[in-house]
Amino acid sequence: MKTLKIVSGGAAQGLVRSLEPAFEAETGLGIAGDFGAVGAMADRLRAGVPTDIVILTAALIAQLADEGLVLRSSIADIGRVETALAVRAADPPASAGDAASLRAVLLDADAIFVPDIKASTAGIHVAKVLAQLDIAEVVADRLKVFPNGATAMRHLAESSDRRPIGCTQSTEIISTQGVVLSGTLPTGCGLATMYSAAVPTQASAASQAHRLIALLTSPDASELRSKAGFVS
Structure with missing residues (x-):
């Protein structure tokens, strides 16, 4: 099976996997790639690892847009973790x-x-x-x-x-x-981090990546996002 190549922070893995059956049924593509520490994942994109969609902290996605590595017009917030x-x-x-x-x-x-x-x-x-x-x-x-x-x-x-x-x-x-x-974590020690998705400038399956971003951010997926641990 052909796959959509993803590079993502580990925070999004559960949500992505929960939407994979719907994405596969609609596009015929599975989802394959890496989930891990956001800094290491950003460096994989910078190193030229073939990637169709990237999900990282909003701050890192903005940096990658400034570096010309993701399409700024494709950036969409998923939620805070x-x-x-x-x-x-x-x-x-x-x-x-x-x-x-x-x-x-x-x-x-x-x-x-x-x-x-x-x-x-x-x-x-x-x-x-x-x-x-x-x-x-x-x-x-x-x-x-x-x-x-x-x-x-x-x-x-x-x-x-x-x-x-x-x-x-x-x-x-x-x-x-x-x-x-x-x-x-309690007030004064807590951290809520916004995660965003974007399509890399060199994506080979950009249209399908846009579709996955639409699924991830859809109002219909709000319950899945909540169950996965994302908050508005």
Whole structure:
């Protein structure tokens, strides 16, 4: 089967996969490509990896438009994704209503599963929050860093640690079996990131890419976006 080639932040993987059957039925194309840390995904496009559609943070999409790598006229916002806490499905929820309780939750964990702290949206933010809470050095040896949030959550689900916790974007938590969303980060520590889709200037299936963007942003898909973890 022919495929639409996608380069995307991991935050959008669950939503894209939920719409794949409808897209395939309409266009005859499957969806194949990479989902991962947004910085690494942007660099793949810059390196010339064949791509028909790109889904990244709105800020990165704007940069790529400035670089002439995506069509500015094709850019469409999908929704915001919040950075959140995750626990294993069988574990009690972790409550963090304010910065002090978040600090206590993180200090109580014997393993903290996070995405790339240099290239992923959530990972970069987690590193900032740990510094903000003045516990970065204290928990440094407990950090379990993975290339992206989805991988981090899969490892959290399989963890044999006594009190593990995860922190990544809510969409990556929701789409991973074995972990559950345990609340977003509190005021002053939170992050809600807008994600956008665009068609690369060198796309070979531009018309089909435009159709997928229409599906992703359609009012009819609002419930799917909400279930996947996107908020308006």
